[in-house]
Amino acid sequence: MADLSGKQGGKSWRETWWAITDPAFLVSKRSLSLSLPYMFVLAFHKSTARIQWQALDPRSSRWFVLPPMPCPKTVCPPAFACASLPRQGRLLVLGGMRSDTETSMDSTFIYRSSTNQWSTGPPMLTPRSFFATGNVKGKIVAVGGSGSGTGDAITAVECYSPESGRWGPAAKMRTGLARYDSAVVGSRMYVTEGWTWPFMFSPRAGVYDADRDTWQEMSNGMREGWTGLSVVLDGRLFVISEHGDCPMKVYAPDLDTWEYVGGDRFPREAMQRPFAVNGVEGRVYVVSCGLNVAIGSVYEEADDGGFCVKWQVLVAPKAFQDFAPSNCQLLYA
Numbered sequence: 001m002a003d004l005s006g007k008q009g010g011k012s013w014r015e016t017w018w019a020i021t022d023p024a025f026l027v028s029k030r031s032l033s034l035s036l037p038y039m040f041v042l043a044f045h046k047s048t049a050r051i052q053w054q055a056l057d058p059r060s061s062r063w064f065v066l067p068p069m070p071c072p073k074t075v076c077p078p079a080f081a082c083a084s085l086p087r088q089g090r091l092l093v094l095g096g097m098r099s100d101t102e103t104s105m106d107s108t109f110i111y112r113s114s115t116n117q118w119s120t121g122p123p124m125l126t127p128r129s130f131f132a133t134g135n136v137k138g139k140i141v142a143v144g145g146s147g148s149g150t151g152d153a154i155t156a157v158e159c160y161s162p163e164s165g166r167w168g169p170a171a172k173m174r175t176g177l178a179r180y181d182s183a184v185v186g187s188r189m190y191v192t193e194g195w196t197w198p199f200m201f202s203p204r205a206g207v208y209d210a211d212r213d214t215w216q217e218m219s220n221g222m223r224e225g226w227t228g229l230s231v232v233l234d235g236r237l238f239v240i241s242e243h244g245d246c247p248m249k250v251y252a253p254d255l256d257t258w259e260y261v262g263g264d265r266f267p268r269e270a271m272q273r274p275f276a277v278n279g280v281e282g283r284v285y286v287v288s289c290g291l292n293v294a295i296g297s298v299y300e301e302a303d304d305g306g307f308c309v310k311w312q313v314l315v316a317p318k319a320f321q322d323f324a325p326s327n328c329q330l331l332y333a
Helices: 013-021 023-031 220-225
Strands: 038-045 051-057 062-065 080-085 090-095 108-112 117-120 132-136 139-143 157-161 166-170 181-185 188-192 205-209 214-217 228-233 236-241 248-252 257-260 276-280 283-287 293-300 307-314 323-331
Touching: 038 080, 038 276, 038 283, 080 132, 080 323, 090 139, 090 323, 132 181, 132 188, 139 188, 181 228, 181 236, 220 248, 220 257, 228 276, 228 283, 236 283, 276 323, 283 323
Parallel strands: none
Antiparallel strands: 038 051, 038 323, 051 062, 080 090, 090 108, 108 117, 132 139, 139 157, 157 166, 181 188, 188 205, 205 214, 228 236, 236 248, 248 257, 276 283, 283 293, 293 307
């Protein structure tokens, strides 16, 4: 991974690249404390749509560039779906769309942090783009999206087993959904289309139960209050709202309602949409346009049991100002 922290001591980009991808760097990386994960960001240039995978070490605020992903040059970055196996140090990039032919792809690309290399995995059962995916009990579930034709909503669901390295079918959705957001809580994957203009109809949504391999409707309160990008912390579902000052909310399943999170206000001045969000171990990681990163430490108040958040902002190098995030994943690299 090439260092883009700007602290290169006068070395050329090529010299820095070889220094960072040298096996000695991989050894030193493994010797670091694993109390914080690395954040991997699928970024693209806003003018050219050129893809570039970045990795951030939150301990040092250093950025690294990953080797190029083995995909066609003409792709639509937001059409990919990404998932990860954090403790195994594996990142999966699935499906996607060719921008030259506007056809969906069935590709599976796998990055391994132990070797800092990409490989091509088995093709998906169904070519798809703009779909949801998640790690459900160690298996990667792919849901919905668009097929080869315009307006071709996919109801087929498939599941990838890292142990066997194979894709297999799962229970179909009742109706095809365009991706807005999804989250995994326990053995269930929640998928929602989100609100769309003119906001006359409630968003469609569904819940996949991996233990039973069945689909059911999402509750009204969860569906109607899901107004942002989600993150799951310790089994609780949070969203970063995409309107106004981007308040943070937490879902209360017993009441089927959303409650606002107290504490710091989201650092909206430093964080410009679009966002990509992920989280682990009580921390929310939000990456914004220009690849600034806000890390929110979430804690529960002793008095009333409500949640609060404290934000810290890591400002990205100026070289990233023309990049926008499409997805972010967390790996214990």
